[in-house]
Amino acid sequence: MAAGRLFLFMFETIFESNILVTGLVVFLARICDVSIGTVRTIITVQGRTTVAFFLATFEIIIWILVASAVINQVRVQPLLVVFYALGYATGNVVGILVERKLAFGLIILRVITRDACKVLCDRLRQQGQPVTVFRGEGMTGPVDELYIACRRRDLRWILAEVREIDPTAFYVIEQARDISKVLRPTYTPLGGWRATAKRK
Numbered sequence: 001m002a003a004g005r006l007f008l009f010m011f012e013t014i015f016e017s018n019i020l021v022t023g024l025v026v027f028l029a030r031i032c033d034v035s036i037g038t039v040r041t042i043i044t045v046q047g048r049t050t051v052a053f054f055l056a057t058f059e060i061i062i063w064i065l066v067a068s069a070v071i072n073q074v075r076v077q078p079l080l081v082v083f084y085a086l087g088y089a090t091g092n093v094v095g096i097l098v099e100r101k102l103a104f105g106l107i108i109l110r111v112i113t114r115d116a117c118k119v120l121c122d123r124l125r126q127q128g129q130p131v132t133v134f135r136g137e138g139m140t141g142p143v144d145e146l147y148i149a150c151r152r153r154d155l156r157w158i159l160a161e162v163r164e165i166d167p168t169a170f171y172v173i174e175q176a177r178d179i180s181k182v183l184r185p186t187y188t189p190l191g192g193w194r195a196t197a198k199r200k
Helices: 002-014 017-045 049-073 080-102 117-126 152-165 193-199
Strands: 106-113 132-138 141-151 170-176
Touching: 017 049, 017 080, 049 080, 106 117, 106 152, 117 141, 117 152, 141 152, 152 170
Parallel strands: none
Antiparallel strands: 106 141, 106 170, 132 141
């Protein structure tokens, strides 16, 4: 009986318009500030201090507003803690997804291939992507290593080319913090909405 009354109280509380609106605002605001914080942390590691500075400013402003609203009302509306926690958890996921889409930073891609070195190099260089080749020795014989310094946003189409030409190629991706010079490809395949618009 007591459990039923508690459930009924929680049900009525959730759908009380004032609490629901406030909770949704807290939830969305937490998604915003945690997403910004996640992106900021990643680009700080990459050394983008200026962008990190402005993101940190917006992040802390949103956090102070949300935290003060919850603290002032938590005794009257304890359900706000749930919205606050859910917004925090969701914000982490959203922040990671946003950062992957933005694809900030530079990487080093090492591709090990046995027979497709020339074809791979020719294809990538035709599209303006510089490639350096090293000759090496693998477990079962000689191999070639393609050393590629590129932007993270170019990684998807480069790997697509590698898999198409040599599906058995082995590759390693490393984070690069500082590179003296990165030559941007003269041609980058369109993706997402741009590819759709072009097809129309």
